[in-house]
Amino acid sequence: MTGLGVVSPVGNTADEFFDALIHARSGIRRLPADLQAPGGDLVGGLVDFDPAAHWPPHQSSQLDRATQFALVAAGQAIENAGFSPSEAESLSAGVYWGTGLGGANAIEESYRQLYAGNGRVRPTTVVLGMNNAAAGQISIAHGLRGPIINVSTACSSSATSVGEAFRAIRDGYADAVLAGGSEALVTLGNLRAWDAMQALSHADAHDPARSCKPFSANRTGIVLGEGAAALMLETEESARSRGARVVAEIVGYGNAADAKGISKPDAAGQVRAMRSALTASPLSSRDQSR
């Protein structure tokens, strides 16, 4: 891994993001009135993002919010890695991207107009809303013409894309892959859908920023957030030959299905996924037992 980029509720660069993490700064806030459910105590992690800082209006209107995040994070990762492939190198530089809902804002807006607005659907709704829009736009923006895959495995979409990119590079299908994921699903319709499942956390009475507390006895649910993260992955040979700074190395990846409830994660599946990642790695059994 030679570069990274982040767009998040706690910072729109990798440095800001890391700084927020080590200082335990939460990006969770009470949601604005136009996104609230009756009761008004929904919280979320929204990104402070101004499209005008990145594109003129006629270009940003052609990109869903999730794709805008994706393009900014991907651009940071590529710049951070100093990656500028030649024409020939671009043929083996791919994009592996994860997203759960893709262009959720574009789709929701089209339904809103259709059912409750002027009854018209924009001609660009498909290319803004489709799940693979971000992967395609990243490829276009940076001329990456190697393998491209869009991964959609709910909360693990981005992790899966990174793992699959690792395998693609290790197994010789690509020399470099821009991998990661993006999500922008904090829309009214989607919030209501999650709330209907009674899965959403309610605002902490003392501090809404502390509403997300997994494993705590007084937890009330999950918190939806938005953002993007991108990693520039490449073969060690590629990184060394161009003198790139190596930030990290991926040594193993595993993937396993729970084959249990569709909304209920099962520990046995998680254990098998982790074991398979460790088995695929050069880590010793002593490392694995820790």
Added chain:
Amino acid sequence: MDTLLSIKELAAKQFGGDASAVDVDAPVDQLGIDSLGFLEFLFELEDELGISIPQESVVNVKTLRELADVVDQLATSKAQPT
């Protein structure tokens, strides 16, 4: 209403640049507008002018000036009693 001016202004807004620099006699694809971009442009134009532009009426339109002519013809035929 100056249809051509409205079209120039909308083209500048949607594809970037200055309205005065939009070449209304250039083939649309030379303005950097692909087929989907042109559909989106027609969608916006319909909203802005409050009209409906049937697909078949623009099949042979090559330039923005030709588009303005089509729009004017649509307005004229709509205004005439049948």
